[in-house]
Amino acid sequence: MNTSRKLASLQQSQFQKYSQSSTPHTFFNLLTSPELLSTVEDLLPEHRERSFPSTETLSMFLAQAMGTDNSCQNIVNEAALTRAISGLPPCSSNTGSYCKARQRLPLSMVSGLVRQTGMQMTAQVPRHWRWQGRPIRLIDGTTVELPDTEENRRAYPQTREGSGCPLSRIVGITCLASGALLNAAIGPFAGKGSGEQALLRTLLDTFNTGDIVLGDAYFGTYFLLAELMARNVDAVFEQYGAR
Numbered sequence: 001m002n003t004s005r006k007l008a009s010l011q012q013s014q015f016q017k018y019s020q021s022s023t024p025h026t027f028f029n030l031l032t033s034p035e036l037l038s039t040v041e042d043l044l045p046e047h048r049e050r051s052f053p054s055t056e057t058l059s060m061f062l063a064q065a066m067g068t069d070n071s072c073q074n075i076v077n078e079a080a081l082t083r084a085i086s087g088l089p090p091c092s093s094n095t096g097s098y099c100k101a102r103q104r105l106p107l108s109m110v111s112g113l114v115r116q117t118g119m120q121m122t123a124q125v126p127r128h129w130r131w132q133g134r135p136i137r138l139i140d141g142t143t144v145e146l147p148d149t150e151e152n153r154r155a156y157p158q159t160r161e162g163s164g165c166p167l168s169r170i171v172g173i174t175c176l177a178s179g180a181l182l183n184a185a186i187g188p189f190a191g192k193g194s195g196e197q198a199l200l201r202t203l204l205d206t207f208n209t210g211d212i213v214l215g216d217a218y219f220g221t222y223f224l225l226a227e228l229m230a231r232n233v234d235a236v237f238e239q240y241g242a243r
Helices: 003-021 024-031 037-043 054-066 072-085 096-104 107-123 150-155 196-201 222-230
Strands: 136-145 158-160 163-175 181-188 212-215 234-237
Touching: 024 054, 024 072, 037 107, 054 072, 054 096, 054 107, 072 096, 107 163, 107 181, 136 196, 150 163, 163 196, 181 196, 196 222, 222 234
Parallel strands: 136 212, 212 234
Antiparallel strands: 136 163, 158 163, 163 181
């Protein structure tokens, strides 16, 4: 096994080990740590005291997504057991309250924390992980299928009129050195202003002076290059056809 494969195998095993040990309590401690507490408090919506407050709900949601059994019932059972062991008032093992609490999580809170943790991870990257000491930002887009609900069909067009699941387009910016997601934009799959270029334009403030942007041929347009140069950001794109 060569060095690259050994490294990849080690990283995968470490990730699996971490994911298996990630509990709602682990994520709650992270969200209420000095590094994130002020951001969490600023993004918390006005709310009354409920069975599942926003911070606890988000902690459970993160643990649910990372776990091997990512069912709602499993994470609610775990929360009920933890409360009982800790001597706290018991909570119902019914998943209804948790699912409603999860739906109440504000998108601004989740996206704000993603940006905050992404920048914190990037700031801790050793200098020698960067190219000539300069950070490299990867940009790319993709599409995802959404649940086939009436609300989603109104906001996002289907693949074919009257059939298929609603589709959305996502464009993200990641740090090459750390792999952290720095920012992302989501929009309809089709229609005016729905292309990857349009979504990327909403994210340009993510780049800082001295950054190097790396993307595929689709992004190598005059207007984007001119805008990045004006921000003192260099870019590397594959040549598109005969352009």
